[in-house]
Amino acid sequence: MEPALLKTKSKKDLVMVLNIAKKIGIDVRKLSASEAEDIAMINAMRKGRTGRYTDTKKFLKKLRSE
Numbered sequence: 001m002e003p004a005l006l007k008t009k010s011k012k013d014l015v016m017v018l019n020i021a022k023k024i025g026i027d028v029r030k031l032s033a034s035e036a037e038d039i040a041m042i043n044a045m046r047k048g049r050t051g052r053y054t055d056t057k058k059f060l061k062k063l064r065s066e
Contacts, residue, residue, distance in 0.1 A: 005031075005039070 008014045021028045031039070 006014065006017060008017075018028045018030075
């Protein structure tokens with residue numbers, strides 16, 4: 001299984017691409033807004049991982065000061 005995520009500003013173009021995919025035997029499913037947000041959040045968390053310990057008090061203090 002090879003997943004793909006497509007994003008377009010044109011609903012018409014998306015419908016066309018999904019119809020083509022269906023015709024050539026590719027399973028398609030639209031994601032809900034919540035599912036798309038979850039994917040984006042997971043991706044951001046993976047990119048932000050440093051493997052180092054962060055002091056919670058210092059982190060929160062810095063957030064509040066900005």
